[in-house]
Amino acid sequence: MSMIKPRTLSGFMELLPAKQAQMERMMAILRDTYSLYGFAPLDTPIIEDAQILLAKGGGETEKQIYRFTKGDSDLAMRFDLTVPLAKYVALHYNDLAFPFRRYQIGKVYRGERAQRGRFREFYQADIDIIGDGKLDILNEAEIPSIIYNIFRRFGLTRFQIRVNNRKILNGFYAMLGLSEKSGDIMRTVDKLDKIGADKVKGLLLSECGVSEEAADEILKFIAITGSNGEVIAALEGYAGRNEIFDLGLSELKTVCENLGAFGVPEENFAVDLTIARGLDYYTGTVYETTLLDHPEIGSVCSGGRYDNLAEYYTTQKLPGVGISIGLTRLFYVLDEQNLLNPEMNSCACDALVIPMTQTPAAAIALAQSLRTAGVRAQVYGEQKKFKQKMTYANKLGVPYIVLLGDDEIAENKCSVKDMRTGVQVTVTPEEAAELILADKRKNAECAVILEK
Amino acid sequence: MSMIKPRTLSGFMELLPAKQAQMERMMAILRDTYSLYGFAPLDTPIIEDAQILLAKGGGETEKQIYRFTKGDSDLAMRFDLTVPLAKYVALHYNDLAFPFRRYQIGKVYRGERAQRGRFREFYQADIDIIGDGKLDILNEAEIPSIIYNIFRRFGLTRFQIRVNNRKILNGFYAMLGLSEKSGDIMRTVDKLDKIGADKVKGLLLSECGVSEEAADEILKFIAITGSNGEVIAALEGYAGRNEIFDLGLSELKTVCENLGAFGVPEENFAVDLTIARGLDYYTGTVYETTLLDHPEIGSVCSGGRYDNLAEYYTTQKLPGVGISIGLTRLFYVLDEQNLLNPEMNSCACDALVIPMTQTPAAAIALAQSLRTAGVRAQVYGEQKKFKQKMTYANKLGVPYIVLLGDDEIAENKCSVKDMRTGVQVTVTPEEAAELILADKRKNAECAVILEK
Secondary structure: OOOOOOOOOOOEOOOOHHHHHHHHHHHHHHHHHHHHOOOEEOOOOOEEEHHHHOOOOOHHHHHHOOEEEEOOEEEEEOOOOHHHHHHHHHHOHHHOOOOEEEEEEEEEEOOOOOOOOOOOEEEEEEEEEEOOOOOOHHHHHHHHHHHHHHHHHHOOOOEEEEEEEHHHHHHHHHHOOOHHHHHHHHHHHOOHHHHHHHHHHHHHHHOOOOOHHHHHHHHHHHOOOOOHHHHHHHHHOOOOOOHHHHHHHHHHHHHHHOOOOOOOOHHHEEEOOOOOOOOOOEEEEEEEEEEOOOHHHOOOOEEEEEOOOOOOOOOOOOOEEEEEEEHHHHHHHHHHOOOEOOOOOOOOOOEEEEEOOOOOHHHHHHHHHHHHHOOOEEEOOOOOOHHHHHHHHHHHOOOEEEEEOHHHHHOOOEEEEEOOOOOEEEEOHHHHHHHHHHHHHHHHOOOOEOOO | OOOOOOOOOOOEOOOOHHHHHHHHHHHHHHHHHHHHOOOEEOOOOOEEEHHHHOOOOOHHHHHHOOEEEEOOEEEEEOOOOHHHHHHHHHHOHHHOOOOEEEEEEEEEEOOOOOOOOOOOEEEEEEEEEEOOOOOOHHHHHHHHHHHHHHHHHHOOOOEEEEEEEHHHHHHHHHHOOOHHHHHHHHHHHOOHHHHHHHHHHHHHHHOOOOOHHHHHHHHHHHOOOOOHHHHHHHHHOOOOOOHHHHHHHHHHHHHHHOOOOOOOOHHHEEEOOOOOOOOOOEEEEEEEEEEOOOHHHOOOOEEEEEOOOOOOOOOOOOOEEEEEEEHHHHHHHHHHOOOEOOOOOOOOOOEEEEEOOOOOHHHHHHHHHHHHHOOOEEEOOOOOOHHHHHHHHHHHOOOEEEEEOHHHHHOOOEEEEEOOOOOEEEEOHHHHHHHHHHHHHHHHOOOOEOOO
């Protein structure tokens, strides 16, 4: 038979079991945290009618999309989870209770140019809260709390949720009479971290056509930093000159005021007036999240408030707020930078039960009793030499092996060996389960991301 | 703006939140049960090189596959989880510990003719155990225990795992000198339930070219029924005439002997000599699972032992055993037949916290404390009349609302109302959490599938 060399397409992540276990842990934390805030899990098709996905049309999306025909159908693979959500909410509008809160963790597809760290198939982990006509600012205030809890449970403390409000920016540029240029200005201001204030000013003058005076005003504005209280106090100085600005400031204050009640420490949160996110999509609070020791990674969780989710599919006005985590890229970068915790036990099995008797029935029954107690147990049934069984246990990375011979059976005991320390004890099956579960619980507390 | 009518492609399942919650429960049971037996979760790309997926080539697969080009690449969407597993194991052979145990719950794609209950995108939930060169019969003996635990946790007792061994069939037909016709014969025998013994005999004579005498032997053989002990005793009568038969019988005995140790009651298990499954793929034990009160659904979990997983990609001999659950179709059929338990609370939220005060901070803090205790809590932040808030709670289907007014805050209490009974109590936040969690635990025990 002619063979085909096995390969996985470039741009498609495929993990070995130990890495997959770490990815699964991150997904479990996301599911669990989103659930605690009452978001409902949703699952929409990966393939949709191309017309539906491309309703907005144009731009990079159309070039990158996986689009093909099957029979008479013009099909496409989703390139994000927001467009399918818009379709879902418009389609099932009458069956949903608003505010509608959903989370979705799913694969999306973009045929980007293949390069290291760029994925064509990747997970997004999204939440959105969709209102019917209106949506209270409280929903925007809640988002930092969700982000905070996710990254804490990932094992991090040194991260910062950066927040701004698009109404503040729009109002400010309106005060300067620069509303029409605000898109260009925000794109330029976004480069502040990279190129510094002087060069930003140069670009404002030369490329955005902003006057010297206005440029100075802009630089003064985006230089506002300090504690949340200090930033808000400085912003108060601009109040009363533009309605949109005042509304944005009031929203920002609501977000900041409730941080404490939502359990977000001030050190993990900062108002940052340089953040703008997508230019025509977001209309209120916007979010970015950075790892303080790894600013080079960029924002690991972003989103914001938008005014109309599904305008291409329905006349209903559906404002919302949402965030997205690009999970595949995040995982890839963490792994590249050795930030995934090697101490986390990532074996799919807690205990390998090895029969040392003629027949395996006693070992099987022991494994069943361990499973009933919650231990992930595997019986090693192959007819191999003991040394080979140990080689298997080591390659598997299993924390415990459980040996069951005739002597142990006679005493209703078993021998449990910790493969990391080599320590072996002879205990009852109940004690074995407790010992293994205690270690499993400890491991469940183990951070998946290292802070270093 | 011109609108596009939102729709979901036919053959693609998209569930409303309550149904999705039931689907998620089934997936969680699958993940959890597979994990308890030490299977590692795996996630492979949905898109693969078309050459890889079609290595085996031919047949229905090639017609049904979603295949397309992107740039220079000839791509295809996976149509099952077995071919990607074969590629994975061949590709990562050196990094895996064998026996390699993996589970995968993922979407697969087949462009079948659209009809009710047929899906083009559907979940398969698979496990496989892959050996390197050899794989002990004990692995085959373990599979019924996994199937048993899954369906018990789904809430069922009235199901049966039916088992046969292909070596017994192959050996038996060899005894009759009918090895070359065994494929046709098995296909005919497979119709026994539907058309009865007389018609099967007719077909054996007219279409399979079997002699009268041999046809009688075949009918006598497949008529063997009774307890596992009785069937095995009857099979012993054929022993000693064909090596393959004897090996198959010995394997079947090992499977049956260990059922007790694996915790599978005899009433949920039957040796059934009419089961053959795929004709050229399986080589040892084969499995089917039927719901006793719904035989019309057919097998809901099937699989078997095969000798060579990845022959198209590697010269390594990789025998394995696996089962697959067609989850989307199973869910669809259960729903159609009203077998999904309506008593299961399928709201994504355990408690809706409703602020009754000027500012929401106290309600937010209460919700956070409920979350810390494990309650999935949502704060209702919209500025609506109380009646509208109740309408929302009812439409959401939330089991509890928690009301927090100034009086309650002064006493460090909150009012918890059970939306199903209307009973309202005023308790401390800790008591509220305990009350809600007790109900949540009860619901977690609730069967997802009804037995009726």
